[in-house]
Amino acid sequence: MSNVLRVYQDVIDDVILAVRELFMEDGVDEQILQELKQSWESKLVASKAVESHTEEKGIKKSGELANGNAFPKGQNQVKQVVGQVAPNNHVQTQVVTQVEQRMVPIQITLPSQPGANGTQRILTIQVPATALQDNQLHKVLTGPIITATMNLSPHIASSVLQQHVNAAFNQQLAQPSVLSSVINNTAATAPKSVIQNDGASQESDEEEIEYNLQVPSCSKPGTNNIRPRKRLIAQHDGPDDTSDEEEEGSDDDEPSDDNDDDKDEDEQEMDEGGPEEEPLNSEDDVTDEDPTDLFDTENVVVCQYDKITRSRNKWKFHLKDGIMNLNGEDFVFQKASGDAEW
């Protein structure tokens, strides 16, 4: 159904062309006209009313069908739509990879100080995942920095290194500098030490990074460190609402499952009906309201009629020039004819 997109594109181009003059008369810049066009097109695509996989088809098709294309203009325009849309990140098929920065714990093994204690010092710092991908860690942990930290105790060394890492990737970091919970004791000495228990430390199980430094796979179980995001907030309204007189009156009669004031009033009137019965359907009105459509979209056909006829209860429709939205998808027709019984 990519012809719908083509038709729409035609309309868009036609409108933009025609209003260009109006814009100039009003002294509005051409740039704004372009903005309108792009905004219109991207909203169209975002609405998914026109099949979104036609975009991918457009990309493939323009590669395959270089010639012999009946609507070369249309193809280019489809491609153009994609080209325009992509930078705005409105296309849902293209995934924006700029997600939140993931911190990965990197273990650094410092050689033991000669003459001092013979044990190697192992530090762990949090590094953004992107830094590792770009192999930027080398730039940060340069010789002088390493040398400087060699003389420090492991705790302070790790905090210094962490600060360097953070400073280097400052623009990428959204969170304050992080120390892994391995070095809990440095919380007093290290500035801005916030033990992060979610985010990277959850995901660090998955990533294993080969690097010059030893990288441990994080052995912390993720679940223990998750701070509960949802706190239980005591609810004072609804069943527990004590400020409403009606509610108080009916509390004696009904179980406090009822949240609706209106429902209480109705139930006081009809005590014979069970408390669960919908007062709506107990009336004589025969309208069957079906608010739960399968696809939430009311399927609409907007068109013009050539002829509408009826014979007893048999109706015939002759329609033309219509736009339909069925199940969220758009269709167009030149002519449509149908039957129905009333």
Add this chain to the structure above:
Amino acid sequence: MSYQLYRNTTLGHTLQESLDELIQYGQITPQLACKVLLQFDKSINQTLATRVRSRLTFKAGKLNTYRFCDNVWTFMLNDVEFREVQEIIKIDKVKIVACDGKNVEGEGPSKK
């Protein structure tokens, strides 16, 4: 003057949203937006009449309601099957709004 009927479509709504945004940012005036919409009415009417070629048929299980007011028909159909050459689409509930196709003079209803 063309029917404003097609403003209640995906294309129409997206245009109106885009125009509203520009008005909000003060980049265009509401009057200009109105003129754009009038141009949209013209273009869409013209395009549908000339550019579109597809025909389809439909059969409804039930005509739930019908209304004829100000020369506009509004139908609610249930259990409908739309049939084009290749494909069939089954819909539980559909609303058809149709303006007079014979006489396009005068503005149709501007449905929101």
